[in-house]
Amino acid sequence: MAGLNGIEAMQLIRREFPQARFVVLTTYSRDIQVLRALQAGAAGYLVKSALRKDLLDLLSTIRTVHRGGRNFSAEVAAELARHALEEELTERELEILKMVATGTSNKEIAGALALTEATVKSHMKNVMAKLGANDRTHAVMIAIRRGFMDG
Numbered sequence: 001m002a003g004l005n006g007i008e009a010m011q012l013i014r015r016e017f018p019q020a021r022f023v024v025l026t027t028y029s030r031d032i033q034v035l036r037a038l039q040a041g042a043a044g045y046l047v048k049s050a051l052r053k054d055l056l057d058l059l060s061t062i063r064t065v066h067r068g069g070r071n072f073s074a075e076v077a078a079e080l081a082r083h084a085l086e087e088e089l090t091e092r093e094l095e096i097l098k099m100v101a102t103g104t105s106n107k108e109i110a111g112a113l114a115l116t117e118a119t120v121k122s123h124m125k126n127v128m129a130k131l132g133a134n135d136r137t138h139a140v141m142i143a144i145r146r147g148f149m150d151g
Contacts, residue, residue: 010040021065025058029075030147031083044071087130089148096123098149101140 004012006024013020023044024037034045044061050073061071072080089097099109106124110117124136131146133139143149 007036007040010037010042014041021068023058023061023065023071028147029073029079030145031079032147034072034076034080034147043069045076046073047075050075083146089127089130089143093123093127093130094143094148096120097127097139097143100124100136101143101149 006026010020010022013022020041022037022040022042023046024042025046025048026033027048028034029047037045043065046058046061050057057073064071095113096109099112104112106117106120109115110120113120124139127133128135128139131139131142133142
């Protein structure tokens with residue numbers, strides 16, 4: 001889709017057709033991406049790799065969503081459940097983590113965001129605690145794996 005991703009497309013469609021129902025068929029099962037799709041209105045979410053095993057899952061999901069229900073693959077449900085009780089990253093924490101991912105130092109981040117270096121360190125400490133990371137690099141790797149940011 002030129003210029004739009006699937007979530008943005010669902011949001012635009014829902015504005016004009018609030019009763020529209022969506023089934024997401026994707027390669028991504030990361031919990032953050034699934035949550036964004038749900039917030040945009042997805043009632044079904046299937047991972048392409050799982051469909052190779054059973055095309056009937058897709059037909060069943062389409063029928064369930066058409067009747068007003070919801071259906072998510074076991075892989076997606078497990079990913080959501082694994083992180084359901086974890087605290088979300090704030091916009092500021094995510095902004096700082098993205099800068100860390102590009103190799104930016106705490107001092108450089110502080111200057112770019114008009115923060116103190118101590119504040120940047122505090123945000124990174126929170127990020128690592130929320131993600132269960134051992135260090136900055138580990139935090140970036142976890143964030144990429146979970147879909148907070150692209151790799």
